[in-house]
Amino acid sequence: MHVSLERRGARGKRPMRPAAHNPWPLSARARFWQHGANYGRHTMSEGRLVIGTRRYSSWSLRGWLSVRLAALDVEEMVIPVADGPTPAIKAATPSGTVPYLEHRGIRIWESLAIAEYCAEISPALWPSDPTARAHARSVAAEMHAGFRELRTVMPMNLFRTAPAAPPSSDVLADVARIDAIWREALAVSGGPFLFGATFGNADAMYAPVVCRFLTYRPDLSVPARAYCAAVRAHPLLGEWYDLAAKEPQAWRLAKYEAPK
Numbered sequence: 628m629h630v631s632l633e634r635r636g637a638r639g640k641r642p643m644r645p646a647a648h649n650p651w652p653l654s655a656r657a658r659f660w661q662h663g664a665n666y667g668r669h670t671m672s673e674g675r676l677v678i679g680t681r682r683y684s685s686w687s688l689r690g691w692l693s694v695r696l697a698a699l700d701v702e703e704m705v706i707p708v709a710d711g712p713t714p715a716i717k718a719a720t721p722s723g724t725v726p727y728l729e730h731r732g733i734r735i736w737e738s739l740a741i742a743e744y745c746a747e748i749s750p751a752l753w754p755s756d757p758t759a760r761a762h763a764r765s766v767a768a769e770m771h772a773g774f775r776e777l778r779t780v781m782p783m784n785l786f787r788t789a790p791a792a793p794p795s796s797d798v799l800a801d802v803a804r805i806d807a808i809w810r811e812a813l814a815v816s817g818g819p820f821l822f823g824a825t826f827g828n829a830d831a832m833y834a835p836v837v838c839r840f841l842t843y844r845p846d847l848s849v850p851a852r853a854y855c856a857a858v859r860a861h862p863l864l865g866e867w868y869d870l871a872a873k874e875p876q877a878w879r880l881a882k883y884e885a886p887k
């Protein structure tokens with residue numbers, strides 16, 4: 628199995644040695660690829676975040692953003708997603724999906740649950756005002772539960788140049804609803820992020836949609852385009868794109884690369 632492991636978190640950026648219970652032994656090549664000479668210099672972290680291929684895994688991006696914004700001290704374990712359910716992900720997580728977080732012995736799956744867990748540690752991930760917080764939770768939950776057409780027809784591929792299939796009316800309806808959600812939140816908060824000056828859980832939920840819109844370029848309102856630019860310019864998005872660009876060629880999947 629080809630996985631990579633890295634250590635990031637509150638106490639520094641150096642990777643840790645895999646713990647004795649770690650069921651994912653790394654090849655020397657995989658360790659070097661991810662960590663270079665720093666590998667093995669650190670001691671214990673407080674858990675791990677399991678994610679999929681950064682180039683494709685939109686749900687992983689959401690969980691990763693919340694975890695990084697809350698500065699949890701966890702290893703990051705990347706399992707390349709397969710063409711269909713990934714046996715290694717099934718073996719490594721309770722739900723058979725990524726993201727999956729283990730932190731201080733607590734196990735959390737589902738990106739929205741991870742976002743809520745991170746907000747317990749870092750409450751600023753949701754707005755402090757109750758009205759805004761209810762609004763932020765509503766739009767985050769709407770993203771988590773919906774937009775299936777858009778997610779199917781415009782799969783996340785950070786670097787894809789081939790166009791998506793021509794958008795159906797259902798896809799256009801999803802795009803229009805997302806544009807309206809963003810415009811409303813930005814008009815109330817003043818931006819540049821959905822609920823004001825700082826990037827929070829609601830932005831984390833919509834970040835992979837921004838990535839899709841940057842790839843497939845559907846028609847968007849001026850505020851929605853400005854929002855896409857603000858999200859892409861956030862340092863954590865920059866880091867995610869940079870790490871994705873370094874992923875092995877062998878992790879590429881034809882179904883996400885080829886034109887439909």
Ligand SMILES: N[C@@H](CCC(=O)N[C@@H](CS)C(=O)NCC(=O)O)C(=O)O
Pocket residue numbers: 679683684685686687708709711712713714716717723724725726736737738739771
């Ligand atoms: N509702 C889940 C969705 C997670 C999900 O579907 N993740 C995909 C990758 S983006 C996955 O793990 N698929 C199974 C696989 O690739 O084996 C969440 O919010 O975390």
